[in-house]
Amino acid sequence: MTVLIVGAGPTGLTLAIELQSRGVPHRIVEASSGPFEGSRGKGIQPRTLEVLDDLGVLDRFLAAGADYPALRIHLPGGDFDRRMDELREPTPDVPHPNVWMVPQWRTGQLLTERLTELGGHVEYGVAVTELAGANVTLSTGETVAARYVVGADGGRSTIRAALGVGFEGDTYETQRMLIADVRLTGLPRDVWHVWPGDDGRSQRLGLCPLPGTDDWQLTAPHATSVEDILAEVAPEVTLTHVGWTSQFRANIRMVDRYRVGNVFLAGDAAHVHSPAGGQGLNTGVQDAYNLGWKLATGDDALLDTYEAERLPVAAGVLGISTRLHNRHGGDVQQAMRRDDPELQQLTLGYRGGPLADERRRQPGTLQAGDRAPDAPCSPSRIFDALRGPEPVLLAFDCAPPPMPGVRVVRVVRPGMPTGPDTLVDTDGHAHRAYDIHHPTLFLVRPDGYVGCAADSTDLESIEAYARRISPAPQSVGGR
The missing domain is CATH 3.40.30.10 (Glutaredoxin)
Known part of the structure; x- marks a missing residue:
């Protein structure tokens, strides 16, 4: 076995598909007992849509998702609609110019289906308990001698901790948000509903319809209860089901190394973002897309270029998402604008890098x-x-x-x-x-x-x- 991938989120699954398509022996293990169930990272950026095209799954993502809806801002004096970003028409050089909404659980499902079609599979309920070089001990008691290990195991990465790689940045303990997948009645599903706070500037509650489902993604800063926040802010809504829930706290961090020997870090294991701007999942997928073909060569000098290329990109993307995060607390309409072209990740590249x-x-x-x-x-x-x-x-x-x-x-x-x-x-x-x-x-x-x-x-x-x-x-x- 050549490559052990630790973590079966979108980053790990993308890497597994890349390796499987190239015939590179690998295993992908996931500590959780099953696939991720939440909608968390729901925005697929234009460049990631191009990656999904190359992976052979774009049509499925297009069928499963939709363009981002307009925002409906609910104010005491009346409601009004506006967009986070204006929809763009496809051009000859950019066939997919708009961010596409797909719940993260569906992204995982579609990538897993593709991996299975190619002959691969995820080993759920298998965690890493010890790492020594590229030798790994699993929770099953098995010891695996891999040529390469890739830690794609999230912001609390076991692999990163075992390597002793620092995770520099900030955790904003006072900036917390309740996120939940809910079902409800009483609202039209053609818009994303937003209720500002009492100051008329901050966001108090957001309800975004998730395409291809009956669910809504609820976001509520500083809230602790789905039932209480809906009763307080939107009493016209009738709650019928509460699914996945999470208390998010703002973490903005990244590593200073992507490689230690034959062990690599990718996705949230290497960088965690504010959800503002929908950059985290996309950056992780593109980490894997960069790393996969290089792992397939087994060339040490080529593998060194992974860190050289992706670390500056992650630092730049982290800066974008941080700036967007810091808009919150200002005018709610401007805080939710997403019209910066860099968010699409089409202009990100490696000009001046070691492989250019x-x-x-x-x-x-x-x-x-x-x-x-x-x-x-x-x-x-x-x-x-x-x-x-x-x-x-x-x-x-x-x-x-x-x-x-x-x-x-x-x-x-x-x-x-x-x-x-x-x-x-x-x-x-x-x-x-x-x-x-x-x-x-x-x-x-x-x-x-x-x-x-x-x-x-x-x-x-x-x-x-x-x-x-x-x-x-x-x-x-x-x-």
Whole structure:
């Protein structure tokens, strides 16, 4: 067994799917007796939707969720509606521009279904009791000698504690919130209902309808009882059921290391956020998406880039969610605005990082380290070409030779010669998205970021980069 994943939340499940799709031997254990039951992290950001597309589950998430509803602010002088963020129309390079609401328990369910389809499974009720290097003792008494261990076991991570990695930041003991999944009658389900506090600025109660269910997510700062807060603030509501409940306290923390030897941290084990802005679950999924293909190579230098790439991203995202968190206590309407483009995580990338290799004499607006954009072509889209576990060379207006371990896809203008693995950019969307003015090569990493960008004559740089990220002699598993 090559990789032991500890924790079967969205982060651990994403990593397990990535490894299973690549044929990398692994186990995923979860201390809880069953899947998580709450709605907690319900916002799926646009970049995460693109990750789910690559994992083969996007259609299921789209069927299970919905756009965020408008807010209905209930004030003594009357109600009014407004949006947290305006809905955006899809564009050729961003097919999924809006945050998508799916209860976290459903996210776990859909990812588990995908893992099962690929032949994997979660071992529930199995905890880690001891960690020594990559040797792990489980609560069953079994000792596991793994090559790699990944702690995806949440904010109270057993793996992080065993490593002795610090978890710097703040816990706001006085800032507590009751969160619960409830069923009720007396309210329309087409809006998210918000009641401000007596000062007219802070939030006293929120009731958000959860798509694909009969449930609502209740949020109430400083409350301790679902029944009491509803009776006090919204007596017109009839409570019919109380499900998962939690007392949330604001924790804003992160590690200073993502790797200790052959043990890695991901998701909430590495960073915990305010729920403001819906960043925590999404950042964890993308930790796993970054780490999975690197674990599959077994290359030590490549695995070092996980921390180098993801730690700055987590620090930046933590800053965004902290700023949003600190808006609370101000005007409730502004406090709930979510129109910062960075929240979508589409602009996050690794430009200037250890795996960003920009080789062109005249780089365009899209550079090495950036997210590889989508574009409709004929007979399929750019994202269709990028889907799968291997790196992809997008060759714009040129015809490079085959490369071992790399799928070569030509992208040409109408009227140019075509052949197998050729996309015709019929409306010019791909050339505009990739800012193409002369024949160009983009080697796209398995996680959808441009690794190396070179002029069409610089095959040597592309080949060297391909060898760097696909070191076959050290590979720990294949598809």
